[in-house]
Amino acid sequence: MKILKKILIAVVIIAALPFIMALFVKKEYTVERNITINRPNNEVFNYIKILKNQDQYNKWVMADPNMKKELRGTDGTVGFVYAWNGNDQAGQGEQMIKSIEEGKRLDTELHFIKPFEGRATTFVITEPLTENQTSVRWSMSGKSNYPMNFMNLFMNSLLGKDMDKSLITLKSNLEQQQIN
Numbered sequence: 001m002k003i004l005k006k007i008l009i010a011v012v013i014i015a016a017l018p019f020i021m022a023l024f025v026k027k028e029y030t031v032e033r034n035i036t037i038n039r040p041n042n043e044v045f046n047y048i049k050i051l052k053n054q055d056q057y058n059k060w061v062m063a064d065p066n067m068k069k070e071l072r073g074t075d076g077t078v079g080f081v082y083a084w085n086g087n088d089q090a091g092q093g094e095q096m097i098k099s100i101e102e103g104k105r106l107d108t109e110l111h112f113i114k115p116f117e118g119r120a121t122t123f124v125i126t127e128p129l130t131e132n133q134t135s136v137r138w139s140m141s142g143k144s145n146y147p148m149n150f151m152n153l154f155m156n157s158l159l160g161k162d163m164d165k166s167l168i169t170l171k172s173n174l175e176q177q178q179i180n
Contacts, residue, residue: 018150027146029155032139035167039174041128042103044136047174048124049106050075051082051095057170059162063089076100091115095122110140118142136170138163 037044047053052075054061061067064086073080076097083094092114098121099107105125112118120142127135140159144152151158 019147021150023146025149025152027149027152028141028143029152030139030141031156031159031163032137033160033163033167034135034137035171036129037134037136037171037174038132039134040132041126041134044134044174045103045126048126048136049100051080051097054082057166057173059166059169060090063087088115116148118144136167138167
């Protein structure tokens with residue numbers, strides 16, 4: 001009986017540990033990644049600002065080839081909305097272009113609906129390094145309420161890995177194909 005009691009206490013402690021730790025974890029997160037693309041800045045920026053182009057490089061969008069998409073407004077302009085409803089990996093949500101600084105910066109707001117409700121802001125900054133080389137910086141920031149903020153301990157690793165994969169695919173696509 002004593003062993004069963006000890007096992008039960010250990011299970012309760014292990015189950016409670018993430019909830020206790022979440023009390024001390026920041027609720028805000030920011031994940032940022034960079035890549036250099038061997039293409040002129042204007043080509044890279046003009047490609048990125050068209051949200052529909054994410055179909056070709058964004059790991060999350062590409063997670064569900066049968067994803068239902070709704071595009072509202074004029075892509076590449078402030079107010080455009082890219083809405084999706086996909087499988088368990090892709091989830092459901094919307095991305096809206098909030099501001100554009102032509103050739104330099106694209107700001108968007110993400111509204112996640114499924115599997116978890118949430119909001120995040122992103123920006124992509126492009127900077128010419130040379131005439132045919134562009135630095136791309138992609139950042140995502142958000143807030144996770146308790147107890148989901150426990151996941152913020154792993155956000156840089158998990159989200160960052162997907163951002164890296166997306167940027168590598170973007171680089172490959174832009175460097176290997178002619179952009180119109």
